[in-house]
Amino acid sequence: MLLAFFLRVYRLDAYGIWFDEKSTLLVSQGVVLEGANQKDVFDKATTSYFTPQEFWKPKTINDFIEANIRGDIGNSPSYYGLLWIWLKVFGLSDFSMRFFSVIFGILTLPLLYRFVTRHFKLEADQASRLALITCFLAAVEPYFVAQSHIARNYTMTFFLTLLATHVFLLLLEKEAPNNRKAPYRSFALYGLLVALSLLSHYLAVTVFLGHGLFALIYVRKFGTWYRLALTAVLALGLVSLWFIYGGGAYTFFSLDNQAKLYRSIALTNPVNNGFGLILPATVANVFWRSLPVFSDLVIFTNGLAAAVVGYRNFTLALLLGLVAAGLLMRYRRQRQTPAWVKFAFPAVLAIGLPFYSINPAQHLVLSAAVPFFCLMIAAMREDVSAKNRPLLVFLVILALVPTLFLLVMAFRSGHTYGITQRYSGFSFPYVFILVALMLMKITSLRFWFSLPLALVLGVQAVLLTLLLQRIFNDSEPKYSSSPLARKPNPFWESAQKIKAMYAEGDTVLYPSLRRHEYTEIDKIGRNFSVIDAQLVNVYLPKDATYYQRIDPNEPDKIVLIKGRTGQKITIFDLEGMKYRY
Template sequence: MPHSPTPDRMMNDNRSGLFAQLSSPRLLIFLILILALGLRLYKSSVHGLYLDEKFTLVNTQGVSLEGFNQHDVFFTSGKTYFTPKEFWKEKPLKDYIRAIIQTDIGNSPSHYALLWAWIELFGLSDLSIRMPSIIFSTLIVGVVFLLVRRYLRSESLALLCAFLTAIEPFFIAYSHMARNYCMTIFMTLLGTYLFLRILDRRKLRSPTAGKQPIGLYIGYGLSFAIATLGHYLAITIFMCHGLYLLLFNRDLKTYIGLGLSYIAGAVGLIIPWFVFGGGKYTFQTLAYQAKLYGGLALTNPYNNGFGIILPATIANVVKKSIPVLADLFMFSNGLSSDTLAFRNLVIAFALGCVAVAVVHRFGRGRAVPTWVSVIVPVLLIVGFAVYSVPSARLIVAAAVPLLYYLLYQAFAGYRDRSERQFLFLLVLMTTVPTMFLIAIAFRNGHTYGITQRYSGFSFPYALILVGLTIRQVFRQPTYLRLTLVAVLLIQSYYIGELLYRIYEDQAPKYTYYGHYRIENPYNTAAERIKKLYVPGDTVLYPSARTAPRDEVENTYTRHSIIDAQYTNLYLPKDATYYQRMDTTQTDRIILVKGKSGQRTTIFDFEGTKYRY
């Protein structure tokens, strides 16, 4: 007779089953997605909208800043008052196009269209208008997982890359912004996944599976159009697709199918925007900006109101590119010549290269000489004898060549042709967007465009390379594994510190501000007006003198109405509150009581303190 299982064995079997359930890839990716969503929701509505987000908000409502399409509200001769009802009058499509031209050079219509629909459903609170960015940023984590699992054939690596994407500071910071970046990066990543799926289907030779994947082509064409109309620099990722296709594909039907996808996306959405919409002003504005920034780079590179704009010399471009390229890879995030000094970085990198040479020659097999296990970690710290900045980041900087060497090892470990081709595509998409920015910098003669957010399309692919590197760390001999784990722990501390500063609004590269922003002051002012206003009262808005720089900024008055416009966005659309501009002061929204004339300050902006 068969033996009955003992209670101990039954308990062990139950534990094994429970462990298998808890460690299942589906459960783990679900938990990683929950983590990603939580990190993106945390403090997502604590800080008020910064300048570009305000532009996003007015564009979605068809409002041109300074009233190009509202002169009948603010500037009609003999009319001294205006109301929210007049401000919220119905606006035709041309008003939305004009608003996008004014504040975003005709860029991002697909994002504004999506956000307009979202606001119609969920309102325009700060959390509401940031929620699409939160959702797209979270979805990026899921697509990275799918991409790695399918094309590098490892669920553990896919989970690691998804986790890194979930905690990536860039994605968390930009999920808190009502801007186009998270949506556009997601669409380019989705386009990459669809592109590779199309190639997969075309490689299959069975009678049914080899048919043209029409649905994938349609999805790819839409992702191309929506991404390009989300941010024009998204085209750099699709350029990588095209180059990859030329190098590794010889199937005519694939060329035809993808070509038709591009044409359909361009003819259906992109070209109409450039012919009939705001896109027709884009190249004109870009040419104007190139001239403007080029002039500032030569005459006033530091105190020009746009940030530091340097002439595009080789030295300046290298200096500006180092932090952009470093931040793409989590293990080198924060390595900047501005904080660590270029000389220190060169020394650290040189020591790291020596360590690579030692490891490559003597330190890879099972029998590693004792002196190698000592000299490699010593090389990472010996530079402190000459560094001018005693920062632990320089240990990380010295380890960077070793980490790149391990990435090379990881690449060499893949023998399958399709996997190696996929890795090549990853490298292309990691580097081409930034190289494109560098090329444009030399072309225009200034470094203004070499910035982190414009290279953001590369982050998902760089994170996959980081995942490959970290996995390779744990395959090394004990001495090197322990050394690099210590380095990664040091870098983890700095990543955690950066996340803290992002949440506290103290990371200027990621939040554009070095001081803490309060909750949306315009929404706060609107709530106070709704609470205190009674018929007969008047709301006064500060109105500074304007200084338009071109015809797009030149509207119908020489006094600003921006504070009034932003506040009215949060007032009831049918309200008849009497409001007017006060050109005698520039900082306070004031409520004047009708009978007594008593003045109550609704909000004091204190100059630029609360105008982010």
């Protein structure tokens, strides 16, 4: 947990907020992105003045709902509600806002430890060992580290869905044929966790689809199904309140408009469109888009989908991996291993190194990935007793269903935009357990098998360390969701300069770009953007009376005009800074 804490807090607020975090910041304060609920402040902001005091006037629950609708399609109200409380207690800052994600990232570790030791029927030392390895993987997983550096709902949702899965297994255990039925309060707790998870992120539904599939396979008692049905009604009833009376009423409308927009972009301008690469949902496109999602889900294949380049390199690495896996599975259980195998196994893994034309280390890891997967399957079959087999089936279901759901939705919507790791990251905790089983299996092998595999894991550890370094430097687009490295937050810096330099009679001028309104939700009736002014005012004192205006003719500079002399002082020049958009 100390290691996880250090990795998640290190450089937590070193770089500026990206677009989704802008939504988090504004929605949590009841402020609508682009000021739809601040018309009295911004509609005449090009001709008259507004102040931070006016910007920060008290917000109603309807303001929060409208901010959620326009800023995040009505998604994640439970996250925004808890974040609002958190920021009230600990103050509004980038560090505080992101530290809320860190808390859930850290809490996932002891929950994982409890999950493994409670549900795996193993000897105490084996269960503890498996749990510790699982927690170590969770602590160093680059995706988990990166999500803890982002002020979004994902770490909270991962924690809630894992907790709901834990409670679900406890329910089924109490509902087993030889046990007395679980009390209704336990089902009520499970229903509440389901509702909170769904209201943290709608795609948490993929985890509960996995729960339903597992129950369909293993639950045979009518009474259990009856109580689970009542629980589902309870959970959906709580969620439906948000869809009927809150921002969820516009969710399906927004999703439908987004699907039409992204499908149109995929067919007309898939590359240079401002949203990233969006391709039509053909079988080939969906396969190649999903490959890195599946690859990065497993820590020993993390990064290989992007690093393995060229059909010749790939074919050679895969063939060598198949040969190595064949040797391993054929001779690993023999008491007298032929001498030639002891030399052939490491040689087969390494022999391709001189022939790989690019990224030899990653191709070496790809070769070893084949025996790693074979060992994972062997560990599930040989090292886990029959009474744990249903749990293994459950883990595999939860490892696959979230991503498979995204693939189905891609074909349904006609584009590949939604095939991304953050929408299927609920699978990671269960994959960690499966990988931990494989790592324990390696330690039981003879050293001529275990040592080469351990060395390859060491190579992958170095590659992952370099990846973490890029994450900390904000130079890994896949994990930062930004194509270029960011600088420190320019809006916070501008606010500090304004507080230090502003004198009575001065005026602050904010830049503005022409707004693009893609859907009905985007329509505000204002053709100029006010987001830069909003993001600076968030960091200004709530009682300040600084005079401020929007300059429709200036696209980049935040300027302070001194009242006595008319001198123009550039507070910040945002030109070329991609995180404005």
